[in-house]
Amino acid sequence: MKKELSGTLNHLVDEAVYIIRETVVCRNPAILFSGGKDSAVVAWLARLAFAPAKVPYPLLHIDTGHNYSEVLQFRDEFARQFGFSLRVYEVEASIARGTVHLPSENASRNTAQSVTLLEAIEAEEFGALIGGARRDEEKARSKERIFSYRNAFGVWEPKQQRPELWDLYNTHCLSGDHLRVFPISNWTEIDIWEFVAAQDIPLPTLYYAHPREVAGRNGLLIPRTPLTEIRPHETTAIRSVRFRTVGDMSCTCPVESNATDAWQVLAETRVAEIGEREATRLDDKSSKYAMEQRKKVGYF
Amino acid sequence: MDRLITLSTAGSVDDGKSTLLGRLILDSRNLHATSADAISADAELDLSEFTDGLAAEREQKITIDVGWRHLSLNGDRYLLADSPGHEQYTRNQVTAASHADALIVLIDPTKLDLDAPTVRLLPQTYRHFMIATLLGIRDICLVINKLDLLADPEKAFVQVTKAINRMLDLQPVNSAGVVTTTIPASALKGDNIVRRAEFAEYTGPTVLEWLQETKIRVLDIPKQDVTSVMSVQTTLRSAGQSSQPFRGVAGRISRGRFSVGQAICVLPEKLTANIVSIRRLGDNVSEGFAGQSVTLELDRELDVTRGAYIVSMSLTEPERARALNACGCHLFWLDGTAGQTGKSYLLKTGTREIQARITELNEKFDPDDFSFVRLSDQLAKFQPECNGIYRARFRFSAPIWLELSSPSESVLNRFLLIEPQTFKTVAAGIFDVRLDPD
Numbered sequence: 074m075k076k077e078l079s080g081t082l083n084h085l086v087d088e089a090v091y092i093i094r095e096t097v098v099c100r101n102p103a104i105l106f107s108g109g110k111d112s113a114v115v116a117w118l119a120r121l122a123f124a125p126a127k128v129p130y131p132l133l134h135i136d137t138g139h140n141y142s143e144v145l146q147f148r149d150e151f152a153r154q155f156g157f158s159l160r161v162y163e164v165e166a167s168i169a170r171g172t173v174h175l176p177s178e179n180a181s182r183n184t185a186q187s188v189t190l191l192e193a194i195e196a197e198e199f200g201a202l203i204g205g206a207r208r209d210e211e212k213a214r215s216k217e218r219i220f221s222y223r224n225a226f227g228v229w230e231p232k233q234q235r236p237e238l239w240d241l242y243n244t245h246c247l248s249g250d251h252l253r254v255f256p257i258s259n260w261t262e263i264d265i266w267e268f269v270a271a272q273d274i275p276l277p278t279l280y281y282a283h284p285r286e287v288a289g290r291n292g293l294l295i296p297r298t299p300l301t302e303i304r305p306h307e308t309t310a311i312r313s314v315r316f317r318t319v320g321d322m323s324c325t326c327p328v329e330s331n332a333t334d335a336w337q338v339l340a341e342t343r344v345a346e347i348g349e350r351e352a353t354r355l356d357d358k359s360s361k362y363a364m365e366q367r368k369k370v371g372y373f
Numbered sequence: 374m375d376r377l378i379t380l381s382t383a384g385s386v387d388d389g390k391s392t393l394l395g396r397l398i399l400d401s402r403n404l405h406a407t408s409a410d411a412i413s414a415d416a417e418l419d420l421s422e423f424t425d426g427l428a429a430e431r432e433q434k435i436t437i438d439v440g441w442r443h444l445s446l447n448g449d450r451y452l453l454a455d456s457p458g459h460e461q462y463t464r465n466q467v468t469a470a471s472h473a474d475a476l477i478v479l480i481d482p483t484k485l486d487l488d489a490p491t492v493r494l495l496p497q498t499y500r501h502f503m504i505a506t507l508l509g510i511r512d513i514c515l516v517i518n519k520l521d522l523l524a525d526p527e528k529a530f531v532q533v534t535k536a537i538n539r540m541l542d543l544q545p546v547n548s549a550g551v552v553t554t555t556i557p558a559s560a561l562k563g564d565n566i567v568r569r570a571e572f573a574e575y576t577g578p579t580v581l582e583w584l585q586e587t588k589i590r591v592l593d594i595p596k597q598d599v600t601s602v603m604s605v606q607t608t609l610r611s612a613g614q615s616s617q618p619f620r621g622v623a624g625r626i627s628r629g630r631f632s633v634g635q636a637i638c639v640l641p642e643k644l645t646a647n648i649v650s651i652r653r654l655g656d657n658v659s660e661g662f663a664g665q666s667v668t669l670e671l672d673r674e675l676d677v678t679r680g681a682y683i684v685s686m687s688l689t690e691p692e693r694a695r696a697l698n699a700c701g702c703h704l705f706w707l708d709g710t711a712g713q714t715g716k717s718y719l720l721k722t723g724t725r726e727i728q729a730r731i732t733e734l735n736e737k738f739d740p741d742d743f744s745f746v747r748l749s750d751q752l753a754k755f756q757p758e759c760n761g762i763y764r765a766r767f768r769f770s771a772p773i774w775l776e777l778s779s780p781s782e783s784v785l786n787r788f789l790l791i792e793p794q795t796f797k798t799v800a801a802g803i804f805d806v807r808l809d810p811d
Contacts, residue, residue: 079375080375080376081377081450083376083665084375084377084664085377086654087625087664087665087666090625090654090666091606091625091666094606094607094623094625094666095606095724097606097607121654121655122623123609124652124655124668125609125610125619125652125655126609126610126611209442209443215440215441215442216439216441235797235798236465236467236468236707236801237468237798238467238468238471238472238787239784239787240625241722241723241787241789241801243721243791243798245719245791245796246796247795258441259377259441259452261443
């Protein structure tokens with residue numbers, strides 16, 4: 074059942090719809106869709122932005138090959154149910170082509186996604202990619218514009234960003250370059266969950282509490298998967314957990330939870346003291362500027 | 374109606390903007406742990422780690438670009454735009470200020486000559502204050518920071534307050550309706566930021582109290598007697614073979630409200646129609662308000678496309694707004710490449726883009742003197758340069774509708790200037806017919 078949104082969330086939704094509608098003059102836009110909650114919210118907002126017309130953009134998924142199967146099923150079902158066309162580009166194909174070299178077979182493919190993403194942009198000549206990044210996620214993201222310029226190499230130049238005043242967005246870009254557009258820049262994780270709950274937006278089941286075999290390590294819960302290593306001295310147990318992000322299987326950890334629906338997750342999120350990337354991602358921890366470095370070479 | 378309030382900060386390099394924001398976050402116990410790695414035993418020394426996010430910023434201990442942060446205080450939520458102090462990043466400062474409902478300007482009294490017969494503020498302070506006023510920020514808080522470092526803080530407070538009052542008196546642009554507040558503080562120690570500190574005769578608010586009062590004021594701005602404006606972003610038609618074909622104009626209401634049955638006018642053509650239905654987030658509603666993204670269905674097939682304005686009939690009264698082929702403006706030049714008079718640029722107002730030329734560059738803001746200085750008649754010599762604020766005049770390739778009063782609050786009068794070959798955003802500004810010769 075649909076519920077009323079708070080004043081702040083109403084404001085954020087109207088802003089996001091406005092931003093999405095501004096992309097109508099961009100060259101060949103697509104919605105970046107990982108099957109995660111943020112991209113599901115963006116795709117949902119696009120439906121609201123264009124209703125009763127169909128969303129004129131495809132969903133673009135960069136498949137790391139390290140996804141939980143629930144996420145892929147969700148992706149296909151979401152596209153089918155809401156009438157999106159779906160483009161999938163696989164990191165595996167980039168590896169086969171020789172454009173991606175991984176340090177080891179099971180290494181995180183998070184960084185490698187950037188290569189595949191740029192290959193997809195070039196192949197389809199996308200001029201604008203609408204993504205679900207939020208400024209509250211991480212320090213480098215907090216510096217991001219709403220319409221963010223990327224050159225032909227996908228490079229983000231944080232010191233050369235276009236001035237962005239009022240709600241007058243510069244939607245132009247040179248041929249070969251592209252824009253990343255972030256309609257939910259000003260949302261927090263709490264806003265996401267309030268919106269998911271109020272609008273009853275479907276999400277992968279991984280986001281809700283389920284029993285899973287995990288091992289504790291440095292405050293993280295490491296799930297047993299084909300891609301994560303449970304060390305010899307570590308003991309595992311079946312615990313009730315949910316994921317706060319559903320990225321690369323090799324580096325995404327769940328948190329302990331009994332929340333079985335979006336309202337319960339919202340309640341838990343309101344009291345959670347830690348940012349979602351801090352306790353659940355192994356990759357951003359490598360350096361303070363890990364995200365900035367990845368973004369500079371074309372990451373989402 | 375409740376909405377997200379945006380706060381921005383301004384000051385010169387090392388005036389302690391990031392420290393003040395860090396202090397607000399820390400002392401109000403709303404520290405989000407994504408920033409927690411910055412808080413260590415020596416947190417007192419480096420609160421700026423909260424907001425400076427880029428490698429180059431931490432290396433140099435300065436803020437280069439706008440950083441966006443959420444702040445939740447006693448259940449009130451704010452968006453903070455922390456912005457750079459360096460003159461070379463004024464363009465990012467302008468970006469941040471354009472989004473702000475309220476602004477904190479930091480003043481570092483240790484950089485001022487407090488023994489001078491007439492104490493002067495730093496040029497950057499005058500510049501920031503001018504930017505804020507031109508952009509129509511109505512609530513400005515001047516924080517006299519670092520008072521803990523002075524031998525005679527009370528004298529410093531008195532002297533700086535006098536300098537601020539002189540600035541307000543000299544203000545060369547109309548600042549009617551702007552509310553200014555002066556607060557003596559130490560961001561590093563936390564004095565008068567969240568925690569009240571005993572200070573001479575000062576009985577005014579702390580920064581947090583000012584923020585809470587400001588939120589109430591911003592949300593209370595009277596809504597009566599405003600004309601309504603919506604920029605058309607696109608037109609939408611129902612998908613497939615629907616039994617009731619739908620054609621609507623989609624956009625976000627910038628100001629005022631629209632209701633079902635209301636007569637409206639479409640600009641620039643001045644066509645009229647009535648609103649048949651209003652949709653928001655896929656549902657039918659009877660009214661749409663400022664800030665809402667809606668789709669309006671009109672009672673007749675008009676040629677309404679992206680770039681048009683839907684406005685209430687009263688807006689087109691000749692004393693309110695007019696379609697003009699040329700107009701004066703305040704211009705912020707934001708690009709490293711100087712502008713050229715006579716050259717054609719893309720000009721974006723609302724959702725419309727036309728071509729425009731700078732035909733006159735008349736005056737330049739002088740931050741040392743807090744005034745606009747007349748440029749000589751030899752126009753060809755002058756080019757608008759990065760971080761400069763000018764009074765200029767544009768000619769348009771097609772007439773555009775501009776409002777005659779309160780330009781800083783008019784959504785019609787704001788513009789971006791885009792270089793037509795590189796597509797860089799090179800300038801922004803606000804048209805003001807009062808700058809035109811009579």
